[in-house]
Amino acid sequence: MISLSVIIAVLLMIHLCGGGLIIESLFISSFALNSTALYHNYINFKEKRLCHLPLAITSGLSLILISLFFLPLFNFNEAVAIYYYSTESLLTEGSQLAFFKMLEYNFSNTLNLNNSLSIFILVTNLFPIVYLCANLKHRHKLYLSYAIVSMTIINVFAVLYQQEIRNTGGFIWWAWDSQTGKSFGSFVNPNHFGAYCAAILGLPICHFFKSLERKKYKYLLLSLITSALLIFGIMLSSSMGACLLGVISIVTSYLFTFKRKDSGPLKTFFILFIVLIFSTLTPLKLEDEINTRDLNQDIRYKLFATVPNIVKEFPIGTGPGSYRNISPSYTGHIYSNGVFHHSENTYFHILQEFGIPFFILLIFLNGIYLNKVIDNVRKKKVSKYIASFCSTGLIVFICHASYDYGFHIPIYAFHIAIFYGLMLYKGQIYRKHYHSKKLLYLSKCFLFTPVILIVSTVYIWINLGDELKNRNTVIESSQLSADDLSKRISKSPVVWHQWYFLGLKVLEEEPEDFFRMDFAEKCFRKAAHYAPINKDCWYTLFMIRDQLGRDDDAQKAYGFYYKLLTDKEKHQHKSEAMDVLQLTAEEYERIRSLEHAPIDFEISAVREI
Numbered sequence: 001m002i003s004l005s006v007i008i009a010v011l012l013m014i015h016l017c018g019g020g021l022i023i024e025s026l027f028i029s030s031f032a033l034n035s036t037a038l039y040h041n042y043i044n045f046k047e048k049r050l051c052h053l054p055l056a057i058t059s060g061l062s063l064i065l066i067s068l069f070f071l072p073l074f075n076f077n078e079a080v081a082i083y084y085y086s087t088e089s090l091l092t093e094g095s096q097l098a099f100f101k102m103l104e105y106n107f108s109n110t111l112n113l114n115n116s117l118s119i120f121i122l123v124t125n126l127f128p129i130v131y132l133c134a135n136l137k138h139r140h141k142l143y144l145s146y147a148i149v150s151m152t153i154i155n156v157f158a159v160l161y162q163q164e165i166r167n168t169g170g171f172i173w174w175a176w177d178s179q180t181g182k183s184f185g186s187f188v189n190p191n192h193f194g195a196y197c198a199a200i201l202g203l204p205i206c207h208f209f210k211s212l213e214r215k216k217y218k219y220l221l222l223s224l225i226t227s228a229l230l231i232f233g234i235m236l237s238s239s240m241g242a243c244l245l246g247v248i249s250i251v252t253s254y255l256f257t258f259k260r261k262d263s264g265p266l267k268t269f270f271i272l273f274i275v276l277i278f279s280t281l282t283p284l285k286l287e288d289e290i291n292t293r294d295l296n297q298d299i300r301y302k303l304f305a306t307v308p309n310i311v312k313e314f315p316i317g318t319g320p321g322s323y324r325n326i327s328p329s330y331t332g333h334i335y336s337n338g339v340f341h342h343s344e345n346t347y348f349h350i351l352q353e354f355g356i357p358f359f360i361l362l363i364f365l366n367g368i369y370l371n372k373v374i375d376n377v378r379k380k381k382v383s384k385y386i387a388s389f390c391s392t393g394l395i396v397f398i399c400h401a402s403y404d405y406g407f408h409i410p411i412y413a414f415h416i417a418i419f420y421g422l423m424l425y426k427g428q429i430y431r432k433h434y435h436s437k438k439l440l441y442l443s444k445c446f447l448f449t450p451v452i453l454i455v456s457t458v459y460i461w462i463n464l465g466d467e468l469k470n471r472n473t474v475i476e477s478s479q480l481s482a483d484d485l486s487k488r489i490s491k492s493p494v495v496w497h498q499w500y501f502l503g504l505k506v507l508e509e510e511p512e513d514f515f516r517m518d519f520a521e522k523c524f525r526k527a528a529h530y531a532p533i534n535k536d537c538w539y540t541l542f543m544i545r546d547q548l549g550r551d552d553d554a555q556k557a558y559g560f561y562y563k564l565l566t567d568k569e570k571h572q573h574k575s576e577a578m579d580v581l582q583l584t585a586e587e588y589e590r591i592r593s594l595e596h597a598p599i600d601f602e603i604s605a606v607r608e609i
Contacts, residue, residue, distance in 0.1 A: 020410020110319020133421025194242020
């Protein structure tokens, strides 16, 4: 009962804290979940329960591989080392010129330490969630599923309120600023909210068929109402993908619980009812959504084509949470209207951030898990109802992962972990003449895993908690001092806006000083290289080079900037372009419609400017 109470309390807290948007909530939940897991470990130790060794070992190895990103920089990790050593050289120059304080460099194996630590804290929550859910009694697993459905319905009503009654202006639960101008219950992105509703939809549908099978007709109406509310939530997201996931959820729930002897008129009525709900509530402008989306299928394919290049350069990964910072260097020729925060596919995203070894291990882990679940269902350790709705939810998440990335959202990842855990069962009790003593000894070794995670969580909070509270946005970087910016750059060398504002901060005191201008030029060049689609970076680089009298280099920067402009902007900057590029009216007319070719955004080409 303790585990159930803690899981529900943690879920409720994460929901209320913007779906985990508030990093403090993840530290609290990690401490609470791992402490409870430690308590259960002690109970299992007294009962001499054995762990499933293959599952425990692969889980432990995956945690170790993630931890490697936080160790001192490996010599063989050349791709990451290049970024850090070039950063060290430039920051050392700035500190020697007394532009900011001297730094102590402790480079790690990730390109964005703070983002990686945030993902790690999320992971420290997922392992104990799976373990605690596996140790729940059958009735407690059912109580947890009811609590999950209740929280989802509350989210649906919250979204309805936000859309039809009062727009919260991007404040999640009227309290937490998402900084995007939009919110959907505990979520920021409507696609993630819709996928979440679709995954939970399997619970009431499977409950309907279970009630039908056991002839408990009094529960049928409740299942229908709950299903209708979740479907309504999917429709509120206005996401075509979420609608398709809803259909997948319905079909798989039906198939998992289908029995020929139950295929009577009530089951037929339920299917017709669901189809009617979808056909009635599906947004009429669904086709318009497809046609007006900036991120069309062609762009997706081009984005996927960049995956081999990134994996080849970073075989052991760029580091969790760092893709958004290095993506502009690889995707500028694909999409110039914004930055890709993820690769639009969970599997590709994990491969790029976590590396090839982790990705292979993850495949093995899921294979071992699937084999164990099948064994649990066959031996009736897990009920068919729980296995049905959890399998349905995981299938929805797997399908969603093929065209989106939601693992970085805590409340989203928590539900994946819960569905995984509910289909597992506590280990067998040691029997002297049946089990090996080595297995008992190894099982005892895994008792210390929660202790390690608790210590890690506390250590990170004490030493880096204040830094992790900051979201590392452009607005925040603009408000930092040169000392703070240089310190952040030493841990996250590929964040363009930190370089950009460091250059501006250095210029603030003496804008005409040659050494400050020269150092600022190098900072602006870094910013432009890490964000080649950003017009401001190139124009600022042009301006500082022009002031330094480096005319050829200034022209190169302005030429790159000019090609990023729209036709309207080019017309407005006609006289300036002719002056900087030294063009006659006829020459300008020939080049005014020039746009960037894909080769212009190649890393080697950009860094020559």
